[in-house]
Amino acid sequence: MNIIIFGATGRTGNELLLRALEAGHTVTAFVRNPSKISVSHRNLNVEKGEATRYSDINDVLSKEKYDAVFSALGAKGMFKRDLPLIDAMKNIVRAAENNEIGKLIHVSFIGVHPDAGKLGFLYKYIIPTFMTNLLRDHREKDAIVNSSKLNWILIQPPVLTSDAYNGKYIHEAEIHGDNSRKLKLSRSNLAEFMLKLANDNTYDKTAVYVTE
Numbered sequence: 093m094n095i096i097i098f099g100a101t102g103r104t105g106n107e108l109l110l111r112a113l114e115a116g117h118t119v120t121a122f123v124r125n126p127s128k129i130s131v132s133h134r135n136l137n138v139e140k141g142e143a144t145r146y147s148d149i150n151d152v153l154s155k156e157k158y159d160a161v162f163s164a165l166g167a168k169g170m171f172k173r174d175l176p177l178i179d180a181m182k183n184i185v186r187a188a189e190n191n192e193i194g195k196l197i198h199v200s201f202i203g204v205h206p207d208a209g210k211l212g213f214l215y216k217y218i219i220p221t222f223m224t225n226l227l228r229d230h231r232e233k234d235a236i237v238n239s240s241k242l243n244w245i246l247i248q249p250p251v252l253t254s255d256a257y258n259g260k261y262i263h264e265a266e267i268h269g270d271n272s273r274k275l276k277l278s279r280s281n282l283a284e285f286m287l288k289l290a291n292d293n294t295y296d297k298t299a300v301y302v303t304e
């Protein structure tokens with residue numbers, strides 16, 4: 093596959109980049125600071141640009157045909173709004189539509205799921221009370237994605253960790269409130285799942301909950 097990653101300098105984006113290269117894919121990393129990309133590889137192309145500037149994204153997406161666009165852009169904090177990321181989402185969707193990209197896979201957050209309260213106290217009371225801005229931003233970004241003309245998938249993980257890859261995670265469209273779940277997910281497991289979804293239509297045009 094030929095893929096492009098937004099947020100490739102972040103913890104999830106970097107896992108995805110490394111895993112994609114290892115699997116033999118051709119990867120473009122769209123970043124604002126190329127010096128933060130620590131690997132060089134013959135199949136890796138680093139493009140410098142501002143995600144908040146539509147023309148920067150459109151220029152890169154129009155250069156070649158991508159099979160999938162991955163978005164792992166993340167907010168700096170948990171409590172304040174991060175409006176540039178809303179603009180970035182609009183720009184990614186618009187440019188992907190303009191260039192007829194096959195698939196958009198975006199990392200959202202399980203806290204925005206209507207049944208998140210089934211996951212327990214944290215998701216029923218703490219997050220909805222104290223992380224209202226984070227939830228609002230995620231909902232706005234998700235709405236931009238799911239009202240697009242693209243073939244999209246919203247991935248909704250719980251808290252992300254830097255634990256080593258173990259391939260042990262579950263994914264489902266509905267939350268069943270299974271208490272045996274750890275409600276955390278390593279970014280390495282998440283990256284593997286993201287890559288799998290590029291070639292799997294099970295969750296096309298839906299949101300999918302994924303956890304360990």
Ligand SMILES: NC(=O)c1ccc[n+]([C@@H]2O[C@H](COP(=O)([O-])OP(=O)(O)OC[C@H]3O[C@@H](n4cnc5c(N)ncnc54)[C@H](OP(=O)(O)O)[C@@H]3O)[C@@H](O)[C@H]2O)c1
Pocket residue numbers: 098099100101102103104105124125128142143144164165166167168176177180199200201202249250251252253279
């Ligand atoms: N952290 C969690 O526990 C958690 C839980 C559930 C879901 N999520 C979601 O998972 C995704 C990835 O999270 P993460 O923790 O792996 O992310 P992260 O390590 O914080 O990385 C964030 C990425 O977003 C980029 N970014 C932020 N603001 C930007 C802007 N204005 N313009 C361009 N790039 C910008 C950063 O670029 P620079 O390197 O240039 O700063 C970096 O590449 C996010 O969408 C997050 O909301 C996170």
